[in-house]
Amino acid sequence: MKKIALILSLLLYISSLSVFGQSVSDYQKKLNNVNQSINNINKAINENKKEQKSVEEQIRALEVEINEREREIAKINSELKETERQIRSTQKEINEIEKNIEENNEMLGRRLKVMYKVSDVGYLDVLFSSKDITELLSNLDMIKKIVNHDKELLEELRKSKEVVEAKKLRLENDQKKIVNLKNSIEIEKNRLLVSRGEQNRLKKQLESEQSKLLAQEDELLRYAKSLEKEIQKMQSKGDYAGGVLLWPAPGYTRITSPFGNRIHPIFNVPRMHTGIDIAAPMGATIVAANSGTVLQADWLGGYGKTVLIDHGGGIVTLYAHNSTLLVSQGQKVERGQAIARAGSTGNSTGPHLHFEVRKNGAYVDPMSWLR
Numbered sequence: 001m002k003k004i005a006l007i008l009s010l011l012l013y014i015s016s017l018s019v020f021g022q023s024v025s026d027y028q029k030k031l032n033n034v035n036q037s038i039n040n041i042n043k044a045i046n047e048n049k050k051e052q053k054s055v056e057e058q059i060r061a062l063e064v065e066i067n068e069r070e071r072e073i074a075k076i077n078s079e080l081k082e083t084e085r086q087i088r089s090t091q092k093e094i095n096e097i098e099k100n101i102e103e104n105n106e107m108l109g110r111r112l113k114v115m116y117k118v119s120d121v122g123y124l125d126v127l128f129s130s131k132d133i134t135e136l137l138s139n140l141d142m143i144k145k146i147v148n149h150d151k152e153l154l155e156e157l158r159k160s161k162e163v164v165e166a167k168k169l170r171l172e173n174d175q176k177k178i179v180n181l182k183n184s185i186e187i188e189k190n191r192l193l194v195s196r197g198e199q200n201r202l203k204k205q206l207e208s209e210q211s212k213l214l215a216q217e218d219e220l221l222r223y224a225k226s227l228e229k230e231i232q233k234m235q236s237k238g239d240y241a242g243g244v245l246l247w248p249a250p251g252y253t254r255i256t257s258p259f260g261n262r263i264h265p266i267f268n269v270p271r272m273h274t275g276i277d278i279a280a281p282m283g284a285t286i287v288a289a290n291s292g293t294v295l296q297a298d299w300l301g302g303y304g305k306t307v308l309i310d311h312g313g314g315i316v317t318l319y320a321h322n323s324t325l326l327v328s329q330g331q332k333v334e335r336g337q338a339i340a341r342a343g344s345t346g347n348s349t350g351p352h353l354h355f356e357v358r359k360n361g362a363y364v365d366p367m368s369w370l371r
Contacts, residue, residue, distance in 0.1 A: 031227040031296075034220055038301030041217045042347055045302075048210045055203045062196040069189040076182045083175045090168040097161045217302075228316075229361035240313025245289035245369045246335055248319060249342065249353045254279040256352060259365040274363040275318065275356035280342040282323060282351040287336050289317045289355075289370075294331045294339075303354065304346025307339050318356035321348045 247253070257277040280286070292311035300306035303320035307327060310316050323343025327333055344351045357366045 027227055027230050031224060032298075034224045034227060035298075035300050038217060038220045038224065039299060041213055041220065042302040045210060045213045045217070046347070048206055048213065052203060052206045052210070055199050055206065059196060059199045059203065062192050062199065066189060066192045066196065069185055069192065072185050073182060073189065076178055076185065080175065080178045080182065083171055083178060087168060087171045087175065090164055090171060094161060094164050094168065097157055097164060101157045101161065221301075225361060228358075240311055240315045243290065245317065245357070245366070246287065247370060248286055248289050248317070248355050249278045249280045249284060250287060252278055252280040252284060252353075259363075259367065272363075275320075275354050276366050278353045278355060280351060280353045282341075282343055284342040284351075284353075285338050286319050286322060286340040286342055286353055288333045288339050289335070289357075290315075291335045292317075292333060294327050294329055294333060297325045297328050297331075297339075299345070302347035304348060305340070305343065306346075309333060309339070314360040316358045318354075318358065320354040320356075321345050321352060323351075 255276050256279050257273055259276055260273055286307075288309055290309075290311045292309040295308040295310045295316065297307050298305070300308075300320070303318070305320075305322040305325050307319045307322070307325060308316055309319075319340055321343055322340035322345065324341040325339070326341070327337075327339045333339060342351055342353050348354075355366055357364050357369050
């Protein structure tokens with residue numbers, strides 16, 4: 001934000017300077033200052049875009065982590081439901097065993113009362129009901145076996161109950177662990193949600209700053225255009241060299257972006273495309289479209305390394321995003337002369353030539369001059 005305030009102050013200072021009684025050199029110095037300011041804004045815009053890209057990457061990474069935590073929570077919820085189902089099933093099993101133990105205890109108690117009651121009636125009944133001593137012993141042995149069987153059954157039931165209760169205890173411990181794990185993942189998910197919210201707020205802030213920078217760039221570009229018009233009034237006194245302009249990128253004819261309104265490929269906002277983009281590889285030769293005088297051969301804001309040629313009669317051509325400049329300001333050039341090497345400097349998505357034609361300072365479609 002400090003950069004924005006600084007650039008805005010510089011813009012106001014430059015705008016306040018008098019434009020009367022100035023020489024071409026004075027206008028050119030002012031234009032250079034404005035272009036430097038545009039360059040600074042473009043650097044700030046590029047930094048802003050890098051930050052936005054970094055923030056967007058972090059948001060995407062957080063989204064992936066949040067989705068992963070949600071999948072983990074869904075899986076844990078499923079495991080928790082299954083564990084709770086098993087606990088209920090185990091408790092039901094314990095209840096059935098306890099009921100079985102209770103019933104067998106009652107049965108054993110009734111039998112023991114028959115065998116060990118204070119009166120001997122029970123034994124007498126068995127004695128008198130027996131035909132002989134052999135049958136008596138056999139009946140008594142049978143009663144003992146029944147009682148022993150009941151005792152063994154009860155012991156087995158008690159052991160089964162202990163096993164099932166141990167299983168239930170393990171399941172309850174598992175349940176506690178699953179709940180604790182779920183809580184820790186929920187905490188992590190909430191932390192990620194907070195981080196995503198902070199990143200989204202930062203993204204909006206960066207987008208707001210970018211809008212302000214673009215607005216300031218537009219203001220500077222308008223002022224630069226007014227300075228260029230003043231320079232052209234003083235420099236372009238001669239007649240236009242005449243004729244159709246020469247294609248500026250020999251051997252490379254594919255136009256990747258025509259003249260007119262479009263969505264900016266870097267800033268993703270509607271912008272006027274003031275020239276044509278010609279696909280040309282890094283280092284390809286760029287030539288003068290017609291004879292004239294080099295107005296500027298330097299870095300020009302988002303244009304990067306740029307050449308402007310005055311052809312007389314108010315006609316100026318511009319060649320931008322070059323990797324190398326082969327001419328200098330004030331130099332006379334001939335039609336077809338090599339003036340630069342194609343590149344990707346300034347606001348560019350890759351090597352190409354951005355070519356403009358300006359008539360009395362106004363942007364015109366270059367294709368109407370190249371045909």
